Amino acid sequence: MTSDTQADASPRRARTWRDIDLRAVAPFAALFLLLIVGAMVNPNFIGLNNLSNVATRSAFIAIIAVGATFVISSGDLDLSVGSMVAFVASIMILFMNSGVIADPGLMLLAAMVLTLVIGSLCGLVNGLITTLGRIEPFIATLGTMGIYRGLTTWLSQGGAITLRSAEQQALYRPAYFGSVLGLPVPILVILIVTAIAAFILYRTRYGRHVTAVGSSRDVARYSGIAVDRVRTMAFIIQGLCVAIAVLLYVPRLGSTSATTGMLWELQAITAVVVGGTALKGGAGRVWGTICGAFILELVGNIMLLSNFISEYLIGAIQGTIIIIAMLVQRSLARKT
Amino acid sequence: MIAGRDEARQPVLVGERVSKSFGEVQVLFSVDFDVAPGEIHALMGENGAGKSTLVKILSGFEQPTSGRILLDGEPVVLPRNGAAESLGIVIIHQEFNLAEHLTVAESLYLGREVSRFGILDRRFMRRQTRRVLDELGSHIDENALIGSLAVADKQMVEIAKAISRDARIIFMDEPTAVLSRDETAILFREVRKLREKGTSFVFVSHKLDEVMELTDRVTVLRDGQWVKTAPTTALDGEAIAQLMVGRELSSLYPAKHEPDVDEEVVLSVKGLSTGYVRDASFDLRKGEVLGFSGLIGSGRTELMEAVAGLRQRASGEVAIRGKRLVPGDFRAANAEGLAYMTKDRKGRGLLLGEGMTVNLTLQAIDQHLRHGYLDPKSEAKAMLRAKRRFDIRVRDDHVRAGRMSGGNQQKLLLAKIMEIEPNIIIIDEPTRGIDVGTKQQIYHFIAALAREGRSIIVVSSEMPEVIGLCTRVAVMREGRIVGMLEGEEISEQQIMRYAAGLRRQLAS
Numbered sequence: 001m002t003s004d005t006q007a008d009a010s011p012r013r014a015r016t017w018r019d020i021d022l023r024a025v026a027p028f029a030a031l032f033l034l035l036i037v038g039a040m041v042n043p044n045f046i047g048l049n050n051l052s053n054v055a056t057r058s059a060f061i062a063i064i065a066v067g068a069t070f071v072i073s074s075g076d077l078d079l080s081v082g083s084m085v086a087f088v089a090s091i092m093i094l095f096m097n098s099g100v101i102a103d104p105g106l107m108l109l110a111a112m113v114l115t116l117v118i119g120s121l122c123g124l125v126n127g128l129i130t131t132l133g134r135i136e137p138f139i140a141t142l143g144t145m146g147i148y149r150g151l152t153t154w155l156s157q158g159g160a161i162t163l164r165s166a167e168q169q170a171l172y173r174p175a176y177f178g179s180v181l182g183l184p185v186p187i188l189v190i191l192i193v194t195a196i197a198a199f200i201l202y203r204t205r206y207g208r209h210v211t212a213v214g215s216s217r218d219v220a221r222y223s224g225i226a227v228d229r230v231r232t233m234a235f236i237i238q239g240l241c242v243a244i245a246v247l248l249y250v251p252r253l254g255s256t257s258a259t260t261g262m263l264w265e266l267q268a269i270t271a272v273v274v275g276g277t278a279l280k281g282g283a284g285r286v287w288g289t290i291c292g293a294f295i296l297e298l299v300g301n302i303m304l305l306s307n308f309i310s311e312y313l314i315g316a317i318q319g320t321i322i323i324i325a326m327l328v329q330r331s332l333a334r335k336t
Numbered sequence: 337m338i339a340g341r342d343e344a345r346q347p348v349l350v351g352e353r354v355s356k357s358f359g360e361v362q363v364l365f366s367v368d369f370d371v372a373p374g375e376i377h378a379l380m381g382e383n384g385a386g387k388s389t390l391v392k393i394l395s396g397f398e399q400p401t402s403g404r405i406l407l408d409g410e411p412v413v414l415p416r417n418g419a420a421e422s423l424g425i426v427i428i429h430q431e432f433n434l435a436e437h438l439t440v441a442e443s444l445y446l447g448r449e450v451s452r453f454g455i456l457d458r459r460f461m462r463r464q465t466r467r468v469l470d471e472l473g474s475h476i477d478e479n480a481l482i483g484s485l486a487v488a489d490k491q492m493v494e495i496a497k498a499i500s501r502d503a504r505i506i507f508m509d510e511p512t513a514v515l516s517r518d519e520t521a522i523l524f525r526e527v528r529k530l531r532e533k534g535t536s537f538v539f540v541s542h543k544l545d546e547v548m549e550l551t552d553r554v555t556v557l558r559d560g561q562w563v564k565t566a567p568t569t570a571l572d573g574e575a576i577a578q579l580m581v582g583r584e585l586s587s588l589y590p591a592k593h594e595p596d597v598d599e600e601v602v603l604s605v606k607g608l609s610t611g612y613v614r615d616a617s618f619d620l621r622k623g624e625v626l627g628f629s630g631l632i633g634s635g636r637t638e639l640m641e642a643v644a645g646l647r648q649r650a651s652g653e654v655a656i657r658g659k660r661l662v663p664g665d666f667r668a669a670n671a672e673g674l675a676y677m678t679k680d681r682k683g684r685g686l687l688l689g690e691g692m693t694v695n696l697t698l699q700a701i702d703q704h705l706r707h708g709y710l711d712p713k714s715e716a717k718a719m720l721r722a723k724r725r726f727d728i729r730v731r732d733d734h735v736r737a738g739r740m741s742g743g744n745q746q747k748l749l750l751a752k753i754m755e756i757e758p759n760i761i762i763i764d765e766p767t768r769g770i771d772v773g774t775k776q777q778i779y780h781f782i783a784a785l786a787r788e789g790r791s792i793i794v795v796s797s798e799m800p801e802v803i804g805l806c807t808r809v810a811v812m813r814e815g816r817i818v819g820m821l822e823g824e825e826i827s828e829q830q831i832m833r834y835a836a837g838l839r840r841q842l843a844s
Contacts, residue, residue: 203709205701212698215687222646222684223699223752224670282689 022332023276027291030274034298042305052184054301055294059186060085060245062293064264065271066197066286067123067241070234072272073201073284075214076130076137078238081268083148084122085261089246090155091118093256097164104167116243122148123239127232145265153258163254172251186248190290193244197237198286210234214281270318271296274325296321346409347372348536349394349425349505354403356389363389366403367562369555371505376527376537378547378568381557382580382743382771387540390557391507394538395427396420424504428494428511436483441465443482444497468496473522486633487514495523499530506530509540513769516631517832524550542771544573558582581773588776589804590783595623600657602791603643603674603760608652610642611635612815616652620760620791625782627806628795629831635815636795637679640762644676645669656760670699675758677749679765679795681742685749688738692730692748693719695737700755722751727777743774750781761785762793767801779805799828811835 038045045051064081071078092115101107122144129140155161163169178185201207209230212220220227250256273279274295275288296318303311347370356364364386371377381387392398394405396414404411407423414420434443441462450457465478474492482490491514498506512520527537527550539551547554548568555565556579563579571579603620613635620626628636641647643654645666654661656672666676678684686695697704697715704714722728726747730740737745746767753761766782767775782805786792796802802809809826811819811834819834819841833839 199709205705205710208694208698208701208710211690211694212687215689216683218680218684219687219698221666222676222678224667224756225698226667 023329024285024288026328026332027275027285027288027295031291031295031298034295034302038298038302038305041302045302045305050301050305052187054297055190056184056186058293058297059190059248061264061267061271061296062190062290063193063241063245063248064238065268065275065289065293066193067238068268068272069197069275069277069284069286069289070201070210070237071137072269072277072279073214073281074210074231074234075217075281076231076234077141077269078126078137078235079141079265080122080126080145080148081238081242082261082264082266083145083152084119084239084242085246085249085264086152086256086258087148087155088115088119088122088243089250089256089260090152090161091115092246092250093161093163093254094155096168097161099165104165104171108168108172112247115246116240119239119241119243119246120236121239122242123236124232126239127235130235131228131231149258152256152260156256156258158258160255160257163250169251169254172254174251176248176251189244189248193241194286194290200237201284201286206230206233210284211282214284267293267296267318270322270325273322273329276329278329279326292325345372347406348408350406350409351390351394351400352404352406354390354393354400354405356386356393356398357401362401362560364393364400364560367557367560369394369562369565371536371538372553373536374531374534375553376531376539376551378539378541378551378554379557380541380547380554380576380580381563382773385557385580385771386560387557388509389560391427391509391538391540395425395507397427421501421503424502425507426498426501426503426505427507427509428498429509434482434490434493436481438482439479440469440476440482440485440493440496441478443493444468444500448501464500465496468500472496472499472526488516488519488632491515492519492523495526499526503535505536505538507538507540510542510769511539512541512543512546514632516633520546542769544576547576548573556580577772580771588772588779590780592625592805592807593623593783593787594807595621599623602657604653604655604658605643606653606655608639608642608649608654610647610649610652611638613639613642614815616812616817618810618817618820620793622791623786623789624808625786625792625794625806627802627809627826628793628812629797629799629802629809630812630835632797634812634835636812637764638815639812640676640764640793640795643669644674644762646676670756670758673757673759675753675756675761677753677761677763677766679768681745681749682738685752686737686745689736691734691736692728692740695748696722696752696755699752700757703755718755722748722755726751726754726781743770746770746774746778750778754785758790760791760793762795764795766794766796767798799831802831803827813837813840 035046064085068078068081092111095114096107096111101110126141126144129135129144130137133140175185180188201210209220209225212223212225213227213230217227271292272289274292275290276285277283277288299317299321300311300314303309303314303317350370352368353366354364354369355362355366367386367390369390379387379390389398393400396416396419405414406412414423414425435446438446444465445461450461462478469476469478472492472495474496476485476489476492482493485493491511495511511523515523531537539547541547551568553565554568554571554576556563556576558580599621601619602622606617608616616639628640630636638647642649645661645664645668648664656674659672661672662668682688687698693715696719701710704711704718706714728744728747728751730744737748740748763782766778782792782794794802794805803826806826807822809821809831810817811821811831813835819839821830
């Protein structure tokens, strides 16, 4: 009863290498290229020691950027993550200094739980202001960015907040400096967080809803998806990731100040975009994000190890990277 | 090759043996097409027949792979990206090309603003805009923001824009899809007036009656091949339809199946008001196909969205099998077995950047969870089932929804909402902008769903559709249900009387 004429104008053929989305591959190709460049600049670069150091140092941005992948995929933006790190870390240290729980082990555990709760709450606040308040996420999180930063400055009275108990410090230190089966703990945490995030984004109902909401709010709404709930949840996941980053940050220095996490939001967003996630929402790429975070850290590392570019230019180089990443993304975009 | 052409008059624009391939796929095969001065030439064919591609090539938005284009008898290479406007070749896009934040006057002069001493001459531009709009018999305020206009008015602005640019050849892609009858009449009057002045039109449309009424010649494409060019008077609607699909159109509409009078009422709406809609009440019985007719802007979509819970209602009650629905809760309505299929398949129906499967299972994703995570195999199975059930034809299973033809998109959208296994299905404009063959298929799907005992509401601006499918037809006018027609009463004349306000039933 129908004509056999209306099949769509796309070629009939097996899936070939041409079907691979170049945007998904590009970040990994760039990483590979950087490794080669690094090896040529300085033979020490490619050593396992150096690379493991780089990966460890990228942990904060990488983990925060995993959360940012959710927020950006769902079509929003969170500028407050840097301030949130400072705020959550300050509260964690203040709580540990308060000495409400005598047993140091129990105290540490309680502090970690509290950190995760505070982080989620900060995310929830961002989410509610954006969705219930119907305020552009750019403006809403610009506001909370100021609030979290201001609260930190107030808590620290403009100075630093330092973990006082030496016993606590000694107990907590391995969380950043330790290693499990030769793998530094921060790298392990990156892998676990990313694996869970990838699972959530690609293999759960929530992940599918994030993609739908980020691609088109209207289509999501007309498909019976609770759009505001999905968006708010993405902000909460972001807050949780910030809290996890804080759990690694506090044992490293045992101290925070009003300048902790300054400009980390930009690095996190850069990592996400370099990783191939579209800034306008839709397709999120968690592993790409991690790759993006490594690239940012590697560039800094190569500049340190080489003599021909001043390391003071690192901000400028990172800025250049995000612009190049956007240009590459657009040129690789397949036409709809 | 070309029939009925006056040998003395040279065509303005000719496409000679035009072929076009995208990658490995050839979509046009050596097509001949010409436009004489002062003629209205209809370009017809099913979706995917190559009409849009041909229009794009003849207006410079695409370059042919082979073949040539002659303008006034001279071979030309048309400048890309709309620059052919300077040669008098204007295209009015199906999807509007207007900036929401500009005024009507600013839109008309966009890109060729008139200035005096380096300062924009707003007064002149406003006056000229008014003149063009008056000529068109349009009431649109030249100072209104585009964003504040109704869809039909936006279409008028597009047409005014083309006219104000002294176009010689105007391509119109489905210009009447969003226009009411009156507006269509005005548009046709203007088109004829411009034809007298020597302007040529290429009119792409699925509406056979409009083609018969307006055009001088018809060219039919099928599968990217030229099939026939003939004077419109030499053809009739049936003949064109057959040329398009290449086979006899057995009955377009399936047999109606009227539910018993005492059949259970599954959906009951009482005194519903929302926005423009006032005090709407109706019942829907099991296995019934209820039509909603009326002019564009009569409040049908608003009413249905309020019934489905996609829009808050100011007052009134909606009950499914006696159970009252919470206002504004679409998900609750879904759970009660009510589905709503939007008329805006690109903006609200499908994720254009995603594949078919993601779209298909979006609304009913819970069915594909195993221990809380997604099971791709189960999704793939559902896709296979849907492809068979709704005859979705694609050459590449991984094609993104945005690249599918309108007909296949519509089938996918229907398949998507059927995934939640609804018993009450509200379909808003079931066949907007799709070809005859697919239309017929969709009509049969609807009838089959009703025979399964599901209840269906068909909202449509195409009267034959409502008449051919529905056993009862509600007519809306200015936000109210003004008539409920049954049996023999269901006819174009009756519906028109109610829709235009000549008659109304006080009872409903």
